[in-house]
Amino acid sequence: MAILSIIPLISYWLLLPISFLLLRALYRKYLHPLRKVPGPFLASTTNLYRLAIFLRGRQHYEYHELHKKYGPLARLGPNTVILNDPAHFSDYFGWDKSPFWRAFRGRLTDLDHGQIANIKEHAVVKRRVMGGYSMSNIIKSEGKVDSHITELMQQFSARCGTVFDMAPWTQWAAFDIAMDMAFSNPIGFVKAGHDVNGLIDSLHELLTGTGIIALFPKFVTFMQQPWLFPLIAPRPTDKKGPGALYGLAWSQVNKRFDAQDEEKHEDILQWIIEREDREGQRLSKGVLENESVAPVLAGSDTSATVLRAIILYVATNPRVLNKLHEEIDRADAAGLLSTPPKYEEIRQHVPYIAPIMREALRMYTVVGSPMPREVPKGGASINGYFLPGGTEVSICHYAIGRNTAIFGEDADRFRPERWTEEVDPATRRLRETGDVFFSNGTMMCTGRNVATLEIWKIATQLFRQFDIEVVDPVKPWQEKDSLVMLVWDFRVSLNVRR
Numbered sequence: 451m452a453i454l455s456i457i458p459l460i461s462y463w464l465l466l467p468i469s470f471l472l473l474r475a476l477y478r479k480y481l482h483p484l485r486k487v488p489g490p491f492l493a494s495t496t497n498l499y500r501l502a503i504f505l506r507g508r509q510h511y512e513y514h515e516l517h518k519k520y521g522p523l524a525r526l527g528p529n530t531v532i533l534n535d536p537a538h539f540s541d542y543f544g545w546d547k548s549p550f551w552r553a554f555r556g557r558l559t560d561l562d563h564g565q566i567a568n569i570k571e572h573a574v575v576k577r578r579v580m581g582g583y584s585m586s587n588i589i590k591s592e593g594k595v596d597s598h599i600t601e602l603m604q605q606f607s608a609r610c611g612t613v614f615d616m617a618p619w620t621q622w623a624a625f626d627i628a629m630d631m632a633f634s635n636p637i638g639f640v641k642a643g644h645d646v647n648g649l650i651d652s653l654h655e656l657l658t659g660t661g662i663i664a665l666f667p668k669f670v671t672f673m674q675q676p677w678l679f680p681l682i683a684p685r686p687t688d689k690k691g692p693g694a695l696y697g698l699a700w701s702q703v704n705k706r707f708d709a710q711d712e713e714k715h716e717d718i719l720q721w722i723i724e725r726e727d728r729e730g731q732r733l734s735k736g737v738l739e740n741e742s743v744a745p746v747l748a749g750s751d752t753s754a755t756v757l758r759a760i761i762l763y764v765a766t767n768p769r770v771l772n773k774l775h776e777e778i779d780r781a782d783a784a785g786l787l788s789t790p791p792k793y794e795e796i797r798q799h800v801p802y803i804a805p806i807m808r809e810a811l812r813m814y815t816v817v818g819s820p821m822p823r824e825v826p827k828g829g830a831s832i833n834g835y836f837l838p839g840g841t842e843v844s845i846c847h848y849a850i851g852r853n854t855a856i857f858g859e860d861a862d863r864f865r866p867e868r869w870t871e872e873v874d875p876a877t878r879r880l881r882e883t884g885d886v887f888f889s890n891g892t893m894m895c896t897g898r899n900v901a902t903l904e905i906w907k908i909a910t911q912l913f914r915q916f917d918i919e920v921v922d923p924v925k926p927w928q929e930k931d932s933l934v935m936l937v938w939d940f941r942v943s944l945n946v947r948r
């Protein structure tokens with residue numbers, strides 16, 4: 451009776467949407483083509499489930515738990531599943547990016563290669579820029595990386611014997627290197643010793659906001675209406691956020707594109723400008739503007755995160771640390787390492803750093819976002835379930851890295867030798883398939899050479915020059931998984947080794 455007396459109080463405009471949402475939730479749970487895919491009840495009925503996971507800032511741990519509970523294919527949203535089965539990774543890497551990624555566009559036209567969702571169109575633009583990122587080019591700017599490393603080591607030397615937060619220093623170094631490698635206009639965060647103009651913080655804030663709206667592609671489509679988007683899009687005159695970054699990068703594009711600039715630059719922007727594709731076409735100025743900031747947006751937080759992971763795992767693992775020190779000291783005694791060491795010297799004389807980096811990438815997630823792709827028209831059969839065309843399929847790097855079916859029972863152990871030891875061909879193949887941490891296929895990370903060069907060099911010089919004590923190895927830092935991993939309060943103490 452009480453309920454009946456309340457109903458008239460609820461006006462129709464409220465009752466109708468509530469009934470709609472309820473019926474839609476029931477449809478999604480019991481009639482939707484994905485209804486048989488196991489997963490939490492809420493996940494199948496609403497995208498708010500994923501939003502709640504995102505907001506808690508521990509998404510990779512939660513996705514890992516989800517796989518433990520529901521298996522290698524679990525339902526993550528009404529139209530979204532998450533996959534952790536290496537048998538289907540090659541399908542996944544061949545699909546278009548899902549509409550989730552539209553939210554990350556700073557402009558609606560002249561998209562850079564990373565923003566193009568369609569895998570065929572993506573490949574066309576990527577072919578034109580890829581040469582700019584070749585190791586033979588990247589190595590030409592090694593001198594720039596060296597000067598940033600020298601600056602970083604000087605800052606560390608000045609802090610020896612004190613306890614300080616290592617997290618921002620890795621961040622600042624990664625941003626300085628990325629901006630210098632990208633368009634030769636670094637801000638000098640390491641030299642300043644702080645986040646100049648709050649640029650990095652403002653980028654992170656925007657990233658968190660974008661991570662939220664990306665979960666609602668229809669809302670993004672509305673926001674990106676041609677009449678609305680210019681009002682909210684970043685501008686190169688902005689003092690903070692991506693707009694400020696655009697300002698720094700686009701001034702370089704303008705100078706070089708119009709050939710006002712006689713200076714010979716060694717950076718990704720220049721190599722892309724000079725590169726002609728097979729048809730002899732060059733990229734338009736608009737595309738170049740977007741391409742110019744891509745290495746900074748995609749290559750700074752990522753590199754900083756893997757660097758921190760290497761520092762943590764090596765510094766707290768005496769066996770690995772001793773082995774790395776032995777290689778470095780042997781090469782040093784023979785006078786084979788410059789200061790900072792050259793990439794080629796490390797490759798030849800400190801080969802242990804390569805599996806250390808791979809293992810750190812496996813153990814600690816660099817990309818927290820579940821990287822959604824879209825099942826093509828016609829659908830796909832995955833793990834005995836039929837996923838209709840348009841289904842969003844994600845993968846979680848952390849869950850894959852810790853998957854014992856791929857990496858063995860000791861998947862939770864930091865053991866770089868897993869990448870180099872003799873194993874039977876099937877095990878080797880499985881581990882290589884599971885090595886998704888730079889992604890795979892056409893959309894694989896464009897900047898992996900840059901990342902490898904800078905991370906090998908910084909890590910080798912750091913462990914060569916300093917003994918590193920992690921103040922709290924049990925809870926080494928505070929972290930928030932916000933598409934990229936945000937880390938702070940990574941307290942360490944350094945002492946000079948040599």
Ligand code: HEM
Nearest residue numbers: 564745748749752753756816888889893895896897900901
């Ligand atoms: C250890 C550090 C890094 C890791 C783990 C990493 C990982 C990744 C991953 C997983 C993707 C997504 C590919 C996909 O959508 O499937 C990606 C894309 C990309 N990364 Fe990296 N990345 C790193 C550093 C860098 C650096 C230093 C740069 C540039 C200098 C860079 C530039 C890019 C670009 C441009 C893309 C878009 C690729 C495409 O869509 O074709 N990344 N990266």
